[in-house]
Amino acid sequence: MTDSLPVRVFADRTDACRALATEVAALVRTINDSGRPAVLGLATGKTPLPFYAELIRLHCAGELSFARVLTFNLDEYLGLPGDHPESYRAFMQRELFSHVDIPAANVHIPDGMIGSAGLEAHCKAYEEAIRAAGGIDFQLLGIGRTGHIGFNEPGSPRDSRTRMVELDPVTRQDAAPSFGGLEQVPTHAISMGCGTILEARKIALLAWGQAKAAIVREALTGPITDRVSASFLQEHGDATFYLDREAGSLL
Numbered sequence: 298m299t300d301s302l303p304v305r306v307f308a309d310r311t312d313a314c315r316a317l318a319t320e321v322a323a324l325v326r327t328i329n330d331s332g333r334p335a336v337l338g339l340a341t342g343k344t345p346l347p348f349y350a351e352l353i354r355l356h357c358a359g360e361l362s363f364a365r366v367l368t369f370n371l372d373e374y375l376g377l378p379g380d381h382p383e384s385y386r387a388f389m390q391r392e393l394f395s396h397v398d399i400p401a402a403n404v405h406i407p408d409g410m411i412g413s414a415g416l417e418a419h420c421k422a423y424e425e426a427i428r429a430a431g432g433i434d435f436q437l438l439g440i441g442r443t444g445h446i447g448f449n450e451p452g453s454p455r456d457s458r459t460r461m462v463e464l465d466p467v468t469r470q471d472a473a474p475s476f477g478g479l480e481q482v483p484t485h486a487i488s489m490g491c492g493t494i495l496e497a498r499k500i501a502l503l504a505w506g507q508a509k510a511a512i513v514r515e516a517l518t519g520p521i522t523d524r525v526s527a528s529f530l531q532e533h534g535d536a537t538f539y540l541d542r543e544a545g546s547l548l
């Protein structure tokens with residue numbers, strides 16, 4: 298256990314996302330000015346929505362271009378075609394990519410329709426693409442009520458890599474309303490591993506609302522354990538939690 302992980306608590310999620318988006322835009326500009334593309338690891342779910350809204354605002358204001366940004370998403374449901382509205386490919390298109398100037402070739406999201414025969418090679422190729430891009434400069438994370446980052450559910454090893462994962466019942470329950478019922482929620486996904494995520498040079502984990510307060514406390518102040526994959530962030534060195542008052546209320 299450590300208390301060294303930086304935590305920033307904001308009045309609300311809009312304030313938090315404004316602060317983080319300003320930092321990320323500056324990082325992208327600095328990296329681009331140094332002569333190379335910036336590599337962003339992106340997340341889905343409700344949590345990052347105000348962050349993406351703020352990135353779009355900065356883009357429209359002429360303060361952020363994605364022309365030399367490469368992106369790698371954390372995960373994708375298995376068995377959903379890319380045009381399914383709940384697929385993470387469709388989510389990213391809808392919430393960010395269609396509003397900014399990112400070239401389609403710069404976007405990487407695991408293929409949820411990869412068959413079992415091609416799955417292992419697909420996961421290896423995803424890891425290889427991250428390496429070939431020079432590694433992830435900045436990784437955005439949410440946190441599930443199971444403590445997952447990406448879809449690294451309890452029991453995911455510290456050194457896990459991109460692979461097929463089984464979703465925890467709590468995670469499927471939380472996703473059920475968006476899918477119109479538990480039966481419709483996929484049982485498996487492809488996810489970057491904890492090891493993949495922890496290699497990012499800079500990480501921000503976002504959490505909003507009372508429902509995340511207990512797991513946020515556990516991740517920050519509890520033991521470092523594969524029962525709570527977000528607890529591995531305590532050892533990262535450049536990971537910061539961005540919280541609203543409610544998510545930070547038990548600290």
Ligand code: PGA
Pocket residue numbers: 341342343344345438439440441442445446447
């Ligand atoms: P949420 O999911 O943003 O929809 O709360 C977060 C997560 O499961 O990582």
